[in-house]
Amino acid sequence: MYTLTFLAITLRDLLNPEFYINNGGLWVLLFIVFAETGLMVGFFLPGDSLLFVAGIYSQKLIESLMHRGTGSNLADLLILWVMISICGILGNIAGYWFGKKSGHFLFQRKDNFLFKKKHLFDAKAFYDKHGGQAIVFARFLPIIRTFAPIVAGIVQMDKKKFIFYNIIGSASWVFLMLFAGHYLDRFFISKFGFDLKKHLEIIVLVIVLITTLPVLYKLFFGKRASTHPEDNAI
Numbered sequence: 001m002y003t004l005t006f007l008a009i010t011l012r013d014l015l016n017p018e019f020y021i022n023n024g025g026l027w028v029l030l031f032i033v034f035a036e037t038g039l040m041v042g043f044f045l046p047g048d049s050l051l052f053v054a055g056i057y058s059q060k061l062i063e064s065l066m067h068r069g070t071g072s073n074l075a076d077l078l079i080l081w082v083m084i085s086i087c088g089i090l091g092n093i094a095g096y097w098f099g100k101k102s103g104h105f106l107f108q109r110k111d112n113f114l115f116k117k118k119h120l121f122d123a124k125a126f127y128d129k130h131g132g133q134a135i136v137f138a139r140f141l142p143i144i145r146t147f148a149p150i151v152a153g154i155v156q157m158d159k160k161k162f163i164f165y166n167i168i169g170s171a172s173w174v175f176l177m178l179f180a181g182h183y184l185d186r187f188f189i190s191k192f193g194f195d196l197k198k199h200l201e202i203i204v205l206v207i208v209l210i211t212t213l214p215v216l217y218k219l220f221f222g223k224r225a226s227t228h229p230e231d232n233a234i
Contacts, residue, residue, distance in 0.1 A: 017050035038091030043146040055181025088170035099153025132165040139173035
């Protein structure tokens, strides 16, 4: 008799990267990276922490793809790096396409209490000047990386420029998180006998704090700075 085990899934499970690796494996990991960087509904999914944990479980993930694996930790990581980076690139392209297709409706929309067309023109000017850096650095910021490609599409950022920095951003983000997870786990085990896999909740919490602190700082201290009289001077 079959049991509907999926009904027992909790919010804690959905926010736990190890849950996806143990229950979904490589293909679910690839889909999550695509969704988090390309679909607006994917902003709540674990990104940085999932890649970090994937680095720790790189051998397990590759063995689910190849029965006996590669026999090399470096080869496992390189295969994961390429596959995950491609999904991240495609995710951003999907977000850019959605923004580009829907952007003209926003530019034609009249201003109201919640929507100001001026912000779109400001965003366009920002992307024209700093668009490449915005796309790269957005990869390392939760939530922002979900909406950055959509905004880039809305403001009609140059497509070739977007794709170029999209590739750099995705490859850099995946490489850093994946390799950090794998080699930090091995380092702590060899030097201190500390197994990161037994303390993943703490590790994930630290990663979330590190990646969200810049966003929180900008949100609170940036808003406070904008209230200074000299900031309003022209």
